[in-house]
Amino acid sequence: MKDILTIIWRLTVACLLAAIVMGGTFVFTNKAKKENALKNEQRVMLGLLGYSKLNPAPATVALHEVYRYVVSEGGRQAMGYLLPAKDGGHGACTLVTIDLDGKFLRQSQVTLAADQLADTVARTAAVQAALGQGATLRYADQTVVVTRDGKRVAYLLPGKFPGFKTFISVILALDQKFTILGLEIMEHEEDPGLGGEIVQKYFKNQFKGKGIETMKKIEVVKTPLPADYLKALEAEPGGGLGADEVAKIQAQYQDKDIYALTGATISSRSLTNGVKGIVQKFAYRLAILDRVVQEQKISVPF
Amino acid sequence: MATDKTNLQLIANGILNENPIFRLVLSMCPAVGISTTVMNGFMLGIAVLFVQVFSSCTISLFKNKIHPRIRIPTYTLTIATWVTVIDMVLAAYLPEAYAKMGIFIKLIVAFAIITMRLEMFACKETVNASFFDGIGMGLGFMFGMMSLGFVRELLGQGTILGYDILGFKPLLFFVLPFAGFFCVGLMMAFFNYIELAYKRGKRA
Numbered sequence: 048m049k050d051i052l053t054i055i056w057r058l059t060v061a062c063l064l065a066a067i068v069m070g071g072t073f074v075f076t077n078k079a080k081k082e083n084a085l086k087n088e089q090r091v092m093l094g095l096l097g098y099s100k101l102n103p104a105p106a107t108v109a110l111h112e113v114y115r116y117v118v119s120e121g122g123r124q125a126m127g128y129l130l131p132a133k134d135g136g137h138g139a140c141t142l143v144t145i146d147l148d149g150k151f152l153r154q155s156q157v158t159l160a161a162d163q164l165a166d167t168v169a170r171t172a173a174v175q176a177a178l179g180q181g182a183t184l185r186y187a188d189q190t191v192v193v194t195r196d197g198k199r200v201a202y203l204l205p206g207k208f209p210g211f212k213t214f215i216s217v218i219l220a221l222d223q224k225f226t227i228l229g230l231e232i233m234e235h236e237e238d239p240g241l242g243g244e245i246v247q248k249y250f251k252n253q254f255k256g257k258g259i260e261t262m263k264k265i266e267v268v269k270t271p272l273p274a275d276y277l278k279a280l281e282a283e284p285g286g287g288l289g290a291d292e293v294a295k296i297q298a299q300y301q302d303k304d305i306y307a308l309t310g311a312t313i314s315s316r317s318l319t320n321g322v323k324g325i326v327q328k329f330a331y332r333l334a335i336l337d338r339v340v341q342e343q344k345i346s347v348p349f
Numbered sequence: 350m351a352t353d354k355t356n357l358q359l360i361a362n363g364i365l366n367e368n369p370i371f372r373l374v375l376s377m378c379p380a381v382g383i384s385t386t387v388m389n390g391f392m393l394g395i396a397v398l399f400v401q402v403f404s405s406c407t408i409s410l411f412k413n414k415i416h417p418r419i420r421i422p423t424y425t426l427t428i429a430t431w432v433t434v435i436d437m438v439l440a441a442y443l444p445e446a447y448a449k450m451g452i453f454i455k456l457i458v459a460f461a462i463i464t465m466r467l468e469m470f471a472c473k474e475t476v477n478a479s480f481f482d483g484i485g486m487g488l489g490f491m492f493g494m495m496s497l498g499f500v501r502e503l504l505g506q507g508t509i510l511g512y513d514i515l516g517f518k519p520l521l522f523f524v525l526p527f528a529g530f531f532c533v534g535l536m537m538a539f540f541n542y543i544e545l546a547y548k549r550g551k552r553a
Contacts, residue, residue, distance in 0.1 A: 054416050065430040072434045076441035083444040
């Protein structure tokens with residue numbers, strides 16, 4: 048009996064000590080980790096637009112972040128968009144609330160510091176303060192509008208949807224006509240070798256070049272990937288296949304369905320449906336937002 | 350029961366006489382699985398070195414407080430704690446290396462060599478001796494992984510540390526996991542042969 052008590056006591060102390068060490072390290076490293084994740088996200092976003100270290104983005108290209116909130120006020124729900132202001136920024140933002148039928152509700156000015164804007168908690172608190180006490184707020188997602196010389200060229204959409212096991216989080220790049228420019232998988236826990244193959248070029252590049260009309264009715268087919276398409280999907284820039292050749296083959300399969308991964312139909316299907324959902328919802332929401340911004344003459348940089 | 354070896358002997362013991370991979374034949378999974386390049390071997394070696402040293406010192410420090418009935422859970426807990434710490438530090442400060450090695454770092458918890466060293470050495474010896482034994486074992490593991498990686502990278506891909514040395518790929522299958530078995534076996538035989546030759550030379 049005494050033995051058991053000693054064992055319990057010592058194990059508890061050991062666990063507590065371990066928890067303190069691990070917790071301390073977590074507190075110590077968390078900030079750097081978050082910074083890395085942010086940097087990585089930026090790099091991926093620029094990569095999707097075709098810019099890299101060797102081919103840096105020109106100064107005329109700017110990324111503008113729009114944050115979407117779900118606002119519940121008096122039992123009714125509405126969408127709240129935090130839009131950056133037109134010139135310079137300096138943290139001046141406009142919060143626009145639009146109800147679910149697309150009707151404009153109100154707009155208010157919010158001023159945020161740069162690091163406040165990047166931090167979800169601080170940003171949400173600021174938006175809450177601008178809305179007043181009556182409303183409850185839930186952060187939904189973020190959209191990046193890419194402009195070049197003040198004109199819109201692309202949208203970057205970080206998104207998250209259920210995969211086979213847990214969530215798959217992606218960043219999707221669309222051009223101004225909602226044609227998919229590229230897809231990058233940020234995080235997933237699919238089975239290695241099966242669903243994990245979604246990160247491979249031959250799968251994720253299948254989405255490239257698909258227009259919004261195609262995306263509306265796209266399905267997953269279980270036929271083998273044609274050999275020439277596979278070559279085009281895996282082509283590296285400056286590799287064996289020329290750029291125009293790749294473009295030709297891509298165009299040929301542009302309206303086709305997505306070829307499923309062998310042994311991972313569920314992963315293929317959930318990724319396809321997830322991307323489909325992101326594109327459609329975004330196109331719908333953006334149309335409403337654009338109309339409201341125009342009607343209310345809100346100054347935005349895009 | 351304290352060891353009568355000097356610090357330097359303890360380190361040499363880990364690298365040569367009791368090399369984890371070629372002599373003790375422990376932690377064969379990483380040796381077979383991921384010793385495909387010199388760099389992989391080096392990174393995992395560094396991580397194991399840290400975990401081994403930290404765990405050895407911790408166990409040695411608390412050796413009188415550990416109840417003998419629950420020593421294995423305590424060892425596992427200690428190793429897991431240090432692995433988590435190293436995992437977090439790497440993720441925060443060396444993200445590029447972490448992207449490659451992250452999945453293997455977590456596996457270190459189950460490495461036989463570390464538990465075995467705690468059981469055989471650290472729970473009986475002083476902190477000082479355990480520290481040097483940990484360094485020796487870690488370096489020995491790193492040496493084993495790097496020499497395996499050297500052979501497999503050279504023969505499998507014709508490169509060393511990513512630099513093209515041979516210009517062609519002599520034996521492509523050496524990068525595959527099953528070739529790790531051949532490679533470990535052949536290198537073990539090679540090191541045994543060297544030892545034999547050395548001893549014979551000494552006798553004559």
